[in-house]
Structure formats: C-alpha cells, structure tokens
Amino acid sequence: MDLRPQDIVLVLKLVATSPSWSFGRLGKELSMSASHAFDSARRAERLHLLRISTAPPSPPRARGVLLEPIRTNLREFLIHGVRYVFSVERGGVTRGVPTAEAASPLREYFPEPSVLQPVWPDPKGPVRGTAFSPLYKNVPQAARQDPKLYELLALVDAIREGRAREREIAIRELTARIDDHQSIR
Secondary structure, rough: OOOOOOHHHHHHHHHHOEEOOOOHHHOOOOOOOOHHHHHHHHHHOOOEEEEEEOOOOOOOOOOOOEEOOOOOHHHHHHOOOHHOOOOOOEEEEEEEOOOOOOOOOHHHHOOOOOOOEEEEEOOOEEEEEEEOOOOOOHHHHHHHHOOHHHHHEEEEEHHHHHHHHHHHHHHHHHHHHHHHHHHOO
C-alpha cells in the first residue's frame, strides 16, 4: 500500500475541521473528486493515520462518514517521515502562495528574508518567490478556502525542507495545533 501526498492533505483537513463529512463535500473542499477523497481516506486508514466509521444520520435518510485522524500516528509521521517520503522540489522564480517560513505562523519567528521566499506556484498567488513543490497539486486552492489547513500545510513544508531552527519551531507549532484540535471530535 502506497501513501500518496493527497492522503496527508486529506488527514490534515480533518485535523483542521469537523470529522463528519461526505466524500463529495470533502473532495470539493480539497479540489479533488469524491472518488479520490474516498481512495485517500482508505489508504490513510490502512496506514493507521485515520479511523473511518459511519456517522449516525442527522436529517432523515442522510448518512455521513466519520473520519477521525489518529493524531499520535499522524504527528509521528509528520515529524519523522514526511521529509523523506515527500521531499521538496525547488524551481525558479514564480508567482505563488507563501509557504514554510514565509507563511503564518512561522513568518512571525523569522525576519523578512533577503532572498525570495518559498511559494507554491499559483497564478493567483499574491507574491513572487522561489517555486516550492506542494504536497499535492491542488494545495494552493484548498489552502485558499481554509486558513487552518493552510497553516498546517505551511508547517509541514517547513518540516519537509526547513533548516534546524525552522524545523524545531514548525514541529512545536504543528504539535500544538494537532493536539489543540482534539476537542473537535
């Protein structure tokens, strides 16, 4: 069973929001099809990053899916494995969305860089910087829709390729956010 980058994005979305979803709505929020969202959830479940169960119907005949991240496993993978499994590719100067140390919350820790900041390439992005490959191609669109998800993805990017101090702060911030969202269950 292969883990794919969109699987991590899906689990991070669940950390940032409610665990009760339909795959159609989750796919729409992440700019992927419902079937891709379902496949990502199944892979994440098989790799012990996610628990899937059926949510009780709210309105009559409606049935959702309860998707609960297994936070300790997710945290361990993000801290110790993501940088090796999903390494970063850098590119040239491009317009895009700031990530890693150039995005909140890490930008508060680091002064304005003298070099171009890392950005996910995106023609609708607000700044010019050095291209930094996102975990999944649709990350800029999903991040625009959900500020909490954006922060989580930027922190993961700092772990994927940051220097020691950036990684240390990103791990601390990411751990706090994953632990803080446990009350969402």
